[in-house]
Amino acid sequence: MNPFVRRNLPLISTAAIFILLFASASLKYDGFFSGSVLVNIFSDNAVLGITAVGMTLVIFAGGIDLSVGAVVAYTSIFSAILIQRGEHPGAVAFYVLSLGALFGAFMGTLIHVFKQPAFLITLAGMFLARGMGFWVSNESTSITHPLYDSLSRFELSIGENVHVPLTALLLLATIVVGYVVAHFTRFGRNLLAIGGSEQSALLMGLPVGATKIAAYTLNSTLAAFAGLVATLYTGSGNPSLGVGLELDSIAIVVIGGTLLAGGRGHMIGTLFGILVFGTIQSAILFDGRLDSAWVRIVVAALLLTFILLQRAIVRSTAKR
Amino acid sequence: MIDYAIPQTPPPARSPLIWPLAGLGLLLVINVIINPAFLKISILDGHLYGLPIDILNQGSRGMLLALGMTLVIATGGVDLAVGSLMAVAGAVTSTLLVQHGASLPVAILAGVSVTALGGLLSGLMVSWLGLQPIVATLILMIAGRGVAQKITGGEVIVVQNPSFEFLGNGFVLGLPFSILLVGVFYLLAQLFLRRTAAGLFIEAVGDNEKAARFAGLSAAKVKALVYVFSGICAGVAGLLATSNIRAADPYRAGEMMELDAIFAVVVGGTALTGGRFLIAGAFVGALLLQTLTTTMYVVGVPPDVATVPKALLIIVVCVAQSDVTRGWLRGLFKRRAL
Numbered sequence: 001m002n003p004f005v006r007r008n009l010p011l012i013s014t015a016a017i018f019i020l021l022f023a024s025a026s027l028k029y030d031g032f033f034s035g036s037v038l039v040n041i042f043s044d045n046a047v048l049g050i051t052a053v054g055m056t057l058v059i060f061a062g063g064i065d066l067s068v069g070a071v072v073a074y075t076s077i078f079s080a081i082l083i084q085r086g087e088h089p090g091a092v093a094f095y096v097l098s099l100g101a102l103f104g105a106f107m108g109t110l111i112h113v114f115k116q117p118a119f120l121i122t123l124a125g126m127f128l129a130r131g132m133g134f135w136v137s138n139e140s141t142s143i144t145h146p147l148y149d150s151l152s153r154f155e156l157s158i159g160e161n162v163h164v165p166l167t168a169l170l171l172l173a174t175i176v177v178g179y180v181v182a183h184f185t186r187f188g189r190n191l192l193a194i195g196g197s198e199q200s201a202l203l204m205g206l207p208v209g210a211t212k213i214a215a216y217t218l219n220s221t222l223a224a225f226a227g228l229v230a231t232l233y234t235g236s237g238n239p240s241l242g243v244g245l246e247l248d249s250i251a252i253v254v255i256g257g258t259l260l261a262g263g264r265g266h267m268i269g270t271l272f273g274i275l276v277f278g279t280i281q282s283a284i285l286f287d288g289r290l291d292s293a294w295v296r297i298v299v300a301a302l303l304l305t306f307i308l309l310q311r312a313i314v315r316s317t318a319k320r
Numbered sequence: 321m322i323d324y325a326i327p328q329t330p331p332p333a334r335s336p337l338i339w340p341l342a343g344l345g346l347l348l349v350i351n352v353i354i355n356p357a358f359l360k361i362s363i364l365d366g367h368l369y370g371l372p373i374d375i376l377n378q379g380s381r382g383m384l385l386a387l388g389m390t391l392v393i394a395t396g397g398v399d400l401a402v403g404s405l406m407a408v409a410g411a412v413t414s415t416l417l418v419q420h421g422a423s424l425p426v427a428i429l430a431g432v433s434v435t436a437l438g439g440l441l442s443g444l445m446v447s448w449l450g451l452q453p454i455v456a457t458l459i460l461m462i463a464g465r466g467v468a469q470k471i472t473g474g475e476v477i478v479v480q481n482p483s484f485e486f487l488g489n490g491f492v493l494g495l496p497f498s499i500l501l502v503g504v505f506y507l508l509a510q511l512f513l514r515r516t517a518a519g520l521f522i523e524a525v526g527d528n529e530k531a532a533r534f535a536g537l538s539a540a541k542v543k544a545l546v547y548v549f550s551g552i553c554a555g556v557a558g559l560l561a562t563s564n565i566r567a568a569d570p571y572r573a574g575e576m577m578e579l580d581a582i583f584a585v586v587v588g589g590t591a592l593t594g595g596r597f598l599i600a601g602a603f604v605g606a607l608l609l610q611t612l613t614t615t616m617y618v619v620g621v622p623p624d625v626a627t628v629p630k631a632l633l634i635i636v637v638c639v640a641q642s643d644v645t646r647g648w649l650r651g652l653f654k655r656r657a658l
Contacts, residue, residue: 064454110635110638110639113644114638114639114642114644114645115642115643115644116638116639116642117592119398119454120582120586120592120634120638121635121638123579123582124579124631124634124635124638125631126579126631127576127579127627127628127630127631127634128627128628128631128632128635130624130627131624131625131626131627131628131630131631132628134622134624134625134627135625135628138622138624138625239624244462244465247458247461247462250458251462254455260452260455261452291469291474292469293465293466293467293469293470293474294466294470295466296462296463296465296466296469297463297466297467297470299462300459300460300462300463300466301463303458303459303462304445304459307451307455307459308449311449311450311451
């Protein structure tokens with residue numbers, strides 16, 4: 001097999017699955033094959049997609065973060081309450097992003113310095129953030145502010161029928177920035193090196209601790225950003241938002257061909273992961289007979305398929 | 321990496337149960353200070369009533385999950401699917417009872433069999449396919465909730481069956497039936513694990529899988545079986561939960577219970593890295609968590625917010641138990657001794 005194809009087989013197969021899914025849905029459902037469906041995939045999954053970009057970085061380094069859904073919920077309700085109390089949205093955005101960064105740094109420090117399993121610490125972080133969200137307010141709070149009105153009405157028109165809302169644009173921008181950070185910076189290379197072998201990275205003199213903590217910090221900041229996008233998308237803050245979001249986020253990263261054990265992966269894969277997830281969701285919506293429970297089952301099945309595929313590839317490359 | 325140093329076995333702790341018991345005691349003392357009637361038990365209609373009895377009854381589900389989770393963690397794995405499997409068991413049994421008119425034993429057996437099958441799937445993914453336990457059980461965690469929702473048709477199924485309600489609300493000899501059931505599970509597990517070589521096998525696989533395999537132990541079988549057992553525990557816990565609220569809720573049944581179970585095990589003195597395990601410790605850990613939850617109810621903290629102190633407790637315990645902190649403390653005491 002061509003070495004380029006072999007190296008990027010997970011990525012290529014994700015892209016192939018997306019094209020296959022989108023094509024078959026377009027054949028089955030009238031009106032599926034359109035720019036607006038594609039745009040909707042991005043705007044409906046903006047919150048999920050932004051967390052998936054951060055999750056990709058954490059998983060690159062062999063970590064995992066189960067707290068992102070709760071951070072999204074906390075950020076959304078906290079910023080909604082602050083804005084309703086008369087704070088300026090810009091200042092609120094600054095507060096919640098800093099808070100997210102602090103939260104991630106805290107979890108990263110516990111994981112690295114105290115050598116705790118990432119899933120346990122971030123699961124505790126999930127409890128913490130979720131409870132804090134309900135502490136702020138236990139019900140959905142809508143946001144009324146002129147800036148929010150104009151931002152949520154903002155659309156970029158491409159052609160006659162395709163209007164890209166701000167949430168979709170923010171997701172695309174995050175993916176581009178994530179792509180650059182992951183594949184064109186020292187930080188991104190360090191992440192992959194740590195994920196490949198923390199021992200080797202340490203012996204090479206890479207800043208393992210700082211990089212790992214930075215990955216969790218960046219991820220929680222992105223989750224907070226996703227929470228802000230959620231307030232734009234729904235026009236409100238809700239402490240029960242994003243239950244199970246972290247699982248979908250991990251699923252997207254893995255479907256995108258990133259190795260869950262770390263050390264191997266691609267941000268473009270995550271983009272295709274979002275597209276695959278969104279296509280399944282839209283197809284189920286178009287069908288009307290199927291309900292949302294199927295999304296979970298299909299995603300779990302895809303997840304298993306991809307993990308098995310990756311194992312096969314890793315084994316076949318290890319043999320050479 | 322090859323470690324050439326001779327592994328040093330840590331000195332045996334005086335009693336691994338002492339820390340969780342001390343934590344539970346401390347929590348009870350705080351509770352009695354806040355509310356002097358906290359430990360009061362009264363007798364009504366021949367049943368014992370009171371907050372401690374309530375803690376035992378409500379805590380029985382966490383204890384069951386912790387029992388299965390202890391064995392899974394002892395083999396070096398983890399089972400994230402138990403919460404979803406609880407929902408699946410509730411969904412299967414209540415649908416059979418309510419919509420298909422099945423008899424109670426058949427419905428219960430079906431519910432627990434399905435979760436045992438779920439455990440078998442996790443076990444096969446871990447042992448046969450060699451997936452990381454977190455990943456394998458994560459798949460089942462995601463799919464499980466979807467399956468539970470499919471079974472009930474996305475609705476909450478109300479169960480009105482006096483015999484079924486007895487599981488989670490009934491009393492035998494003045495004690496809640498659920499806690500007695502947990503006691504039976506505990507005795508059977510202890511007998512099986514400590515009177516046969518099963519417990520040793522589990523510890524051997526968790527301690528050093530390769531060595532266990534070279535010693536002629538089928539590590540794959542041991543691993544697969546602990547997940548099946550965890551699945552069965554989750555199934556029974558799911559039925560207790562369903563019976564307790566007289567309804568099967570595919571969305572919220574067993575929500576976040578996986579963390580409670582893992583935490584109970586960790587507090588109970590079983591290391592997440594596998595090896596030696598202590599079921600009694602996990603039970604004390606589960607009771608500690610339930611006491612904390614009940615405390616929150618009594619103090620008037622809304623249940624949704626009650627996760628905050630729980631999370632803080634988890635973080636404090638993890639940090640306190642870590643080798644890094646122990647090293648620091650040891651250094652501190654050594655310097656003083658000099």
